[in-house]
Amino acid sequence: SDLTALGASFTEIKKTGFIGLLSLVLGTVIAFFIGGSIAYFMGYTDAKSFATIGAGACTFIVGPVTGSAIGASSEVIAISIAIGVIKSVLVTIATPFLAKRLGIDNPQSAMIFGGVVGSTSGVSAGLAATNIELVPYGALTATFHTAMGCLICPSILYFIVQYFLA
Numbered sequence: 001s002d003l004t005a006l007g008a009s010f011t012e013i014k015k016t017g018f019i020g021l022l023s024l025v026l027g028t029v030i031a032f033f034i035g036g037s038i039a040y041f042m043g044y045t046d047a048k049s050f051a052t053i054g055a056g057a058c059t060f061i062v063g064p065v066t067g068s069a070i071g072a073s074s075e076v077i078a079i080s081i082a083i084g085v086i087k088s089v090l091v092t093i094a095t096p097f098l099a100k101r102l103g104i105d106n107p108q109s110a111m112i113f114g115g116v117v118g119s120t121s122g123v124s125a126g127l128a129a130t131n132i133e134l135v136p137y138g139a140l141t142a143t144f145h146t147a148m149g150c151l152i153c154p155s156i157l158y159f160i161v162q163y164f165l166a
Helices: 010-041 047-058 062-070 074-102 107-117 120-130 132-165
Strands: none
Touching: 010 047, 010 074, 010 107, 010 132, 047 062, 047 074, 047 132, 062 074, 062 132, 074 107, 074 120, 107 120, 107 132, 120 132
């Protein structure tokens, strides 16, 4: 069969190609630095806090994974979870209102959206309210966004932040 366990077509997935991968990388890196910058301007100026809260802005899973890996305080890890939950709720609420304007009306655009936004729960709920057939596609790349965040936030991105904040 041509379908994944979630019901997404491999043929449709392949059509997204390089832009799907690019959306994952950009979505992860941009969310990390926006979240970390917010943390920095709120007084969390050390590299561990910046990276943990920035990772939380990727997803509420990536924040605690990163914080635990780099030895952040439990307070900072809690904040990283909170920022991820806030993002998830905002994505859930905003997606149905923005989907048409953003052109999220086919599997490829749903996958790019999932890669850029990255919140699996927010993307899934938002796309369910928009077009239920797009949920598997957005959820697929949003899940990879979480995986990528767990790989690069506590390593490459943390080392970059540590270099500049040390």
